[in-house]
């Protein structure tokens with residue numbers, strides 16, 4: 001018995017003569033939200049299809065709980081939201097979800113579920129009249145149906161407006177809160193930066209990073225940006241601190257995480273000459289660029 005929701009060990013997958021997944025290891029604990037990042041063609045969808053048991057792998061093992069992908073037990077415990085989710089256009093939202101509930105043997109309160117994803121007004125409308133965001137919400141209602149061990153979401157927010165994105169992440173948090181491990185393949189770095197517990201990065205089928213944002217940041221040792229606003233004379237501040245002048249009134253400095261406190265002490269020692277200080281740690285975008293580039297070397 002494993003306490004992991006998803007375990008991937010040494011997985012390799014070829015497409016023709018090309019190795020598209022190379023010795024992939026990845027584990028998700030119950031309730032963990034993990035972002036799966038990578039350039040186009042990095043292997044994210046291939047990994048998700050392998051977890052679903054839709055395509056065989058060359059070597060290595062994948063387990064959903066203790067179940068083999070594609071087995072009845074793994075299918076019951078895995079939910080999937082594809083990027084372009086499609087349903088029968090002639091069915092209403094209520095009919096479609098009731099059908100899914102019957103197929104999966106779940107006793108579900110369909111109207112409550114559709115209300116949860118913001119579709120109560122469209123309950124009895126044909127899906128053919130739904131917008132992309134509404135279809136995506138219906139897909140999420142389907143994910144919520146069975147209390148899955150693992151939810152695999154492929155670009156879940158693509159094409160959604162900002163409010164719908166926030167709603168969707170609130171539902172993802174709810175899923176994780178009930179113990180579902182959530183793997184989110186995405187290109188939306190700013191979003192996943194704030195809404196996931198861990199980041200895994202694939203590059204050409206190789207996993208090049210897998211850790212919390214804080215640990216990845218520390219490992220990368222990328223500089224922290226300090227923006228110092230002068231009370232009066234930004235030129236004098238720049239001459240004293242070094243760094244570059246920005247927007248007339250401020251000076252921007254880069255320092256390593258190890259030198260941060262020393263830099264702050266120097267700034268504080270300038271007293272009244274400094275009006276304000278802002279500190280910006282590296283963003284996921286910077287880290288993503290760092291890890292992708294590092295793997296090239």
Ligand SMILES: Nc1ncnc2c1ncn2[C@@H]1O[C@H](COP(=O)(O)OP(=O)(O)OP(=O)(O)O)[C@@H](O)[C@H]1O
Nearest residue numbers: 015016018020038039040041042043044045046047
């Ligand atoms: N059905 C297929 N037949 C042959 N090669 C494929 C097939 N599907 C994917 N590939 C190849 O496998 C590699 C990984 O593709 P995959 O779709 O997993 O990438 P991805 O990270 O999901 O990309 P994207 O961000 O563009 O969706 C690519 O080189 C792609 O060309």
